[in-house]
Amino acid sequence: MKRLIPRTLFFIPVATLAFMIAGCGSKHENENSTSLPSAEVRVQTVENKSRTMTEEVLGTVRAKLHATLEARLSGHIDQMPVALGEKVHKGQLIARLDAGEIVARLDQAKASLEEADRDWKRTSALFAQQSATRAEYDSAQARQQIAQSAVAEANAMMSYVEITAPFDGIITKKWADVGDLAAPGKPLVDIEDPAALQMQADVPEALNANIKPGDQLPVRVAPVTNDIEGTVAEMSPVADPNSRTFLVKLNLPDAPGLRSGQFGRVAVPVGEVRAIRVPAAAVIQRGQMELVFVVVNGHAQLRLVKTGSRIGDEIELVSGLNPGEQVVTEDVSALTDGQPVTIKP
Numbered sequence: 001m002k003r004l005i006p007r008t009l010f011f012i013p014v015a016t017l018a019f020m021i022a023g024c025g026s027k028h029e030n031e032n033s034t035s036l037p038s039a040e041v042r043v044q045t046v047e048n049k050s051r052t053m054t055e056e057v058l059g060t061v062r063a064k065l066h067a068t069l070e071a072r073l074s075g076h077i078d079q080m081p082v083a084l085g086e087k088v089h090k091g092q093l094i095a096r097l098d099a100g101e102i103v104a105r106l107d108q109a110k111a112s113l114e115e116a117d118r119d120w121k122r123t124s125a126l127f128a129q130q131s132a133t134r135a136e137y138d139s140a141q142a143r144q145q146i147a148q149s150a151v152a153e154a155n156a157m158m159s160y161v162e163i164t165a166p167f168d169g170i171i172t173k174k175w176a177d178v179g180d181l182a183a184p185g186k187p188l189v190d191i192e193d194p195a196a197l198q199m200q201a202d203v204p205e206a207l208n209a210n211i212k213p214g215d216q217l218p219v220r221v222a223p224v225t226n227d228i229e230g231t232v233a234e235m236s237p238v239a240d241p242n243s244r245t246f247l248v249k250l251n252l253p254d255a256p257g258l259r260s261g262q263f264g265r266v267a268v269p270v271g272e273v274r275a276i277r278v279p280a281a282a283v284i285q286r287g288q289m290e291l292v293f294v295v296v297n298g299h300a301q302l303r304l305v306k307t308g309s310r311i312g313d314e315i316e317l318v319s320g321l322n323p324g325e326q327v328v329t330e331d332v333s334a335l336t337d338g339q340p341v342t343i344k345p
Contacts, residue, residue: 036338036340037339038340039335039339039340039341040341040343041295041328041331041344042328042329042330042343043326044279044282044326044327046322046325046326046327047323047324048274048275048323049274049277050274051277052269053269054218054268054269054270056220056265056267057202057203057204057207057265058202058263058264058265059219059250059263059264060199060201060261060262061197061252061258061260061262061263061264062260063196064193064196064197065193066191066193067191068189068190069163069165069187069189069191070163070182070187070188071160071182071184071188072184073157073161073184074181074182074183075181076179076180076181076182077182077188078096078097078099078178079093079095079096079178080095080176080178080188081093082094082171082174082189083171083174084171084173084174085170085172087168087170088165088168088191090165090167090168091164092164092165093162094164095176095182096161096163097161099161102154103158106151106158108154109147109150109154110151110154112150113148113150116140116143116148117144119140119143120140120144122140123136123139124137167191168193169191169192170191171189171191172190172191173189173190175188176189194259194260195254196251197260198249198252199219199249199250199264199266200247200248200249200250201247201248201250202240202243202246202247203245203246203247203266203268205239207268208235208239208248210268210269211232211235211248211268212235213233213235214231214232217229217269218230218266218267219252219264219267220265220267221255221257221263221264222264223257223258223262224255224258227267228255229253230251231251232248233250234248234249236248248266275317277311277314277316277317278292278314278315278317278321278327278329279315279329280310280313280314281313282327282328282329283315284333289304290304290305290306290307291304292305292320292328292332293327293328293337294321295341298341300338300339300341301338302337303321305317306318326343
């Protein structure tokens with residue numbers, strides 16, 4: 001008959017063996033660390049640093065100067081010598097309408113004016129000789145003024161035949177082309193100035209009180225490598241009743257890769273926070289662990305830490321270090337736990 005051994009007895013030796021292996025390994029590691037050569041390291045004293053807490057608000061890059069051009073009268077487009085994406089200058093021809101009907105109206109108005117002028121001159125001479133009545137003179141003068149107004153109206157309509165650029169910019173959209181019928185209220189092209197850009201963001205009412213005109217806020221746009229500073233230029237005094245947000249416009253500096261229509265984020269300040277920050281180069285990533293070396297009694301000591309937000313070239317440490325400790329900031333991957341070190345001046 002087989003003798004049964006309780007299963008729980010097997011766990012005690014295994015656990016004991018694990019502790020023995022760990023102890024031997026630690027002893028072996030300590031023995032090796034004493035034989036390691038001393039390394040020169042550069043350190044930084046750990047201290048709490050304050051930073052502004054922010055909350056990101058989504059926004060869109062827009063041109064400060066933007067216009068949708070349309071015709072002021074109806075007519076077929078005879079010329080449109082611009083292409084999508086083309087740069088244009090102020091006063092440059094964008095489109096020209098077929099002006100045959102307006103030219104005919106202008107010729108008719110000029111002919112009527114010439115006739116009215118001759119009639120007025122004849123009546124005026126007769127009136128001076130007392131051969132024409134005052135009523136005849138006033139009637140001739142009124143016909144002359146009406147004819148002059150008709151000519152002025154026709155000339156004004158002729159000026160509407162050509163649609164020109166109101167400012168220097170670039171054609172961002174074409175709504176029509178040669179042969180299309182233009183009419184008031186029907187867009188022809190969109191034009192905007194790419195040299196002056198803004199970030200337009202809808203800021204929640206809970207954050208709107210933290211912003212005022214003239215504030216400089218960090219703006220992040222994906223194609224731009226670094227954050228850029230936007231200056232608050234305009235703020236809506238009333239909230240949108242549907243979204244409960246306020247429209248805020250920030251002027252943006254010129255930056256490579258910045259284009260109108262891009263998606264971006266604005267960092268709105270919400271308060272101050274203090275935390276330990278160290279150079280990002282001081283943190284070692286080994287699998288899921290984040291480690292740093294600190295100098296303790298002339299030796300490099302490996303310390304497990306937990307990181308937080310990254311601010312520029314520094315990274316916050318949520319746990320693992322205390323203020324006043326010295327953390328190694330250079331060539332940390334070449335160090336070994338327990339290795340003797342000397343601090344560079």
